[in-house]
Amino acid sequence: MKPGTKLLHTGREIDRTTGAAAIPIYQVSMFDQPGLDQPGAYDYARSGNPTRQAVEGVLAALEGAEAAFAFASGMAAISAVLMLLNAGDHLVVTDDCYGGTYRVLTRVFRRFGIDATFVDSSDAAAVTAAVRPTTRMLLVESISNPFLRQTDTAAMAAIARAHGCLLAVDNTFLSPYLLRPMEAGADIVIHSATKYLGGHSDLIAGAVAVSNPDLAKEVYFLQNALGTGLGPQDCFLLMRGIKTLKVRMDRQMATAALLVAWLRERREVREVFYPGQGGVLSFRLASAEMTAAFADRLQIPLLGVSLGAVESIVAVPSRHSHASVPPEERARRGITDDLIRLSVGLEEPEDLIADLEQALIHA
C-alpha cells in the first residue's frame, strides 16, 4: 500500500463496536473495572484512552513503527525522548534545530547532567567527530529549522549503530508521507503533530514512534509516569488531519517549488533556502531593514509562529521560532533579522506570488 493510501487505511480508523467511520471521542478519565482479578483493557485515561490509542495506532502504521505515542505537544514528545537518557549521558543534536529543542536541552536537561553537542548533521563526518564514549543518542531534524538543511538519516543510522547509540529523528518538516526514517534505521521518530500531521493550526500535539518493544515500554512508561498524553478531542482532530496529509502536502510542495523559483529571480531577495521537498522555505531579504515593512505589507500569509498549516504562515525566526535561542547563538547560526521563513499553505499560488510581490516592492 502506498503511503498516500495508508493515511486513510491503517485499519485503526473504524470504531469496531459500532462500525462508525470515525473513532468516538472518549471524553473520560476512568473506566469501570469488571472485577479485581479481571482488569479491563483501560483503567485510567492518563494510562490509556481509546481515542488516543486509535491515533497512536495510525501514527505507528504510518511511520512503520512498533508503537507510537501521542503527547500534549511536540515539546512534551521531545522531553519524553530525552528522559530516556540518564545523568552523565551525552547526545549529538542538529545545530540548526528548533528553538524550543535548544531551550529544553540547555535550560532543563543540562541541569540533570545530560549534555548536548550541537553540530551540522548534514555533515556526517562532523556528527561522527562529535560522538564521545558517553554518547547515547543522536537527535537530528530530517529537515533543519530555519535553514532547511537535509540530514541523511541512513548515514546517521550507520553512525548510531557503529557507536551503539540511539538515533532519534525529528520528522516534523517532512511527515511520514515524505520520509519514514525507520526504513533507514532510525530507532525513534518525533513529530510536532501540531504541524503537517494536524495541519489546520487548530491543535497542539506531539508524537513519538519507536522501532522496538523495549523502547515502546520505556516511552509508554514515561508518557504515563509524567502524564503528558494528548487529550481526546485533540487526538480526534489529529486523526482527522492525517486523512488529508497527502493532498495537503502535494499541493504545498507544488506551490513551494513555484515560489522558490520566483523568489530566486527577485532582486529584493538575497538567498533562498529550500531542500527540494516539503512545504517550508526560507529566504534572506536584501537587508534586515526591509523585514518589518515586508511583514506588515503581506495580506495573505498569517504572521506568527508555527508551520505546516492550510494557511500560509510567515515567521521571522529571530523573533519567533528561535527567539528562545540566546542572541549570540542566533548570530553564530546566521539567524538574523533579514531571514524570513514561509510555510506554504493551500492558497492559489498566483495569489501568494502577487502578495509577496507587492510586499517586496514596498518593503
Place this chain on the structure above:
Amino acid sequence: MRFDTAAAHIGVGRDPRTGSVSTPVYQVASFQHPALGQSTGFDYSRTKNPTRQALEEGLAQLEGGAGGLAFSSGLAAIHCVLQLFKPGDHVIVTADLYGGTYRLFHEVLGLEHSYVDTTNLAAVAGAVGPNTRAIFLETPTNPLMKVADIGAIAQVARAAGALLIVDNTFLTPCLQRPLEMGADVVVHSLTKYLAGHNDVVAGGLVAKDPAVGERLAFFQNAIGAVLGPQDAWLVIRGLKTLALRMERHQQNARQIASWLETHPLVEQVFYPGVGGMLSFAVRDPSIVPQVLERVRLCLFAESLGGVETLITYPFTQTHADIPEEVRLQLGISERLLRLSVGIEHAADIIADLDQALAGGHAQ
C-alpha cells in the same frame, strides 16, 4: 467575592466582542500577529491559549495565588513544580503519597527525598537537612486520610528556606486553601473534584509568589505538557458546580462513614471528618474480590472526585507502584478499600455497599 460566587463566575465575561457567557473553546495552535514585533498577547497555544488562560486565572483566584497553570495531567503538574529543584536537592515527602507521585520521585527524578509522616510535626522538622529545598505535602493523605498541619509545616519550611508544596486534590480550595495557611505552591489533579465528572484528565499548579509562578510558566512552556482547550473548557465547566458538589460529597461521606463504623464486617474507618474521601478496612481480606465484583451503583475504578461513587483497592491499584513492604508498613493493607463518595443519594450508596459486603461474606 465569596468562594461559591467566584467559582460560578470563572470564565464569564472573557469574550467582550460577543458577550458569550461561556468562555469560547479556542481550538487553535497559532495566533496571527498584528505586525512584526507586535503581539495580541497570544503567539502559540503551548505558550498561552485564551481558554486555558481563563482556567489558569480561575484556579489562581480560587486558591488565592498569583499564578495558575494547567497541565495535561496531575502528574505533569507535579513534574513541572519539581523542575524548580536540581539533582542533589532534598525534598521531604508525605509517606503515604499517591502512587504516581511516588513513582515520579522514585523512578524518574534524581532528587533526594525522605518519606516522612507529615502528620507528625517533629518528624518533619527532624527530616530537614542542609540541602532540603522543599516539603511536598498531601493532606489528607491517600489512602489513609491523615491530616497534616499546613500552617505549622509552613513555619518549618520557612525556617529551612524550603518551599512548601501542597497537593490539595482531596479537599479542593472549597474546603482548604493552603496558600492562605503559608504554603508556596498548590498542586492539583484537576481530573478529580475540580473537574468533577470523570470526563477529563488534567492537572494544575498555583503559586503564591509571582516570581515562582513565572519560573513554573517557563517550565510549562519549555516542556510543553499543557492542557488542551477542550479539556480546559470542561474543567472550567466543572468548577462552576464545585461548591455544590463538595457540600454533597461531604454530607454523603459523613453519613457513610458513620454507617461503616457500625458495620460488623468493617474493622476500621478512615475519615478525617471533611471532604468526600474515606477508606475502610474489612475484617476479612478474602471478601475484597467479591465486594468489588458485587458493587452495582459504586463503580470499581481508579480515580476519585467524580459525581459517581467509585471504589478502589489501593493495595493493587492506586498504590501498586509502591513496594509491598512499604505499603504494608504504611498501613495500605490488603484489607483496605477506598471510597470516593459521589453525589448520589446516600441511602442508595449505603444499600449498595451493604449488599456487596453481605454477599461477599456469604461466599
